[in-house]
Amino acid sequence: MAPTHEGQQSQAGRHQEVGHKSLLQSDNLYQYILETSVYPREPEPMKELRELTAKHPWNIMTTSADEGQFLNMLLKLINAKNTMEIGVYTGYSLLATALALPDDGKILAMDINRENYELGLPVIQKAGVAHKIDFKEGPALPVLDQMIDAGKYHGTFDFIFVDADKDNYLNYHKRLIELVKVGGIIGYDNTLWNGSVVAPPDAPLRKYVLYYRDFVLELNRALAADPRIEICQLPVGDGITLCRRIS
Ligand code: SAM
Ligand code: CA
Structure with missing residues (x-):
């Protein structure tokens, strides 16, 4: 009709x-x-977390339900077990990941803000998947540096979802390319940046969109030219670029 x-x-x-x-x-x-x-x-806990997040003042940051469904399917398709997420907020993409992993699967989850993670945590606990999550509060970059220095984490991650400070994505990429396994995937989120990647120079963009746009443009160029990965940029959500490590 x-x-x-x-x-x-x-x-x-x-x-x-x-x-x-x-x-x-x-x-x-x-x-x-x-x-x-x-x-x-949509699994009931994801619906509950989505509705809870909708009431939060920063809800613009949450992963959309269609992207959550996509991530959940992707993780199952690649049989992901050891994963990482940079940028958790209230945990919608984290929950989509946790539900997709086997019972002994792991997610190293990082965010500078623990409060928002704790807002969604009861829903994650109720869903019976909190034991898969190792949450670290603080900036992700020093943690990645420690992991690189330790040596034993090289090539160990099946999947890494990056959804945090866009001005650091290239810094993350330098480290993550070492930490993801050959054949594994890094997903960079928001790579179409509200469509602003094709906005004319005088377009009236919101301040934060304008501020991060050049970083996103630089990232997209760098990923497209990186011979260590195969890429696929999908117009899901705000754009997600999947990078499959090949060497
Ligand atoms: N993936 C989340 C979801 O599904 O709801 C959305 C993440 S939100 C777009 C971005 C998050 O990155 C924020 O919660 C913010 O606190 C976090 N963040 C910003 N800078 C960061 C940093 N340097 N290290 C780790 N997390 C950071
Ligand atoms: Ca995002």
Whole structure:
């Protein structure tokens, strides 16, 4: 049945609420994906965490439900067991990961903010997957440096999801390429940066979008030119670039 005019309006409204969570040009199409394929299959704990996060003032940062579904499927497809996440917030992508891993799977999760992680933690605990998570509070870069120095973590990660400070992505990449195993995947999130990667120079962009845009552009160029990886940039959420280490 074709949606009514009123229906179209409210759907557009809902898409606005999720902000840059999808770059699809049609609000109705995005809503169709969510309502047909994502929400009906979303695990109950993820729904609970998504609804809890929606009430938080910084909810623009959360991973969208369709991207959560994608990550969950990807992790299962590659049989991921040992993983890392940089940028947890309230834990939606973390929970999507934890639910995908086997019972003895591991996630090293890092964020400078423990409070937001603890907001979602009860839901993660209730879902019975908290034992897979090793949360470290603080900036990720020094932890990566320690792991590089220790030597024993080289080539040990099946999957690494990077969703934190965009101005550090290239610094992360330098280290993560050593830590991910050959054949493993690093996923860099927000690589289309609210569509701003193609915005004209005089486009009226929000301050934080403008500030990080050059870093995202630089990252995208560097990843495309890096012979150590194969890449695939997907227009899911705000853009995610999958990098498969080949050497
Ligand atoms: N993946 C999360 C989700 O699914 O809800 C969203 C992460 S949010 C976009 C970015 C997070 O990165 C914030 O929680 C922020 O505190 C964290 N962050 C910022 N700088 C960081 C750093 N240097 N090291 C670790 N985490 C950092
Ligand atoms: Ca993100």
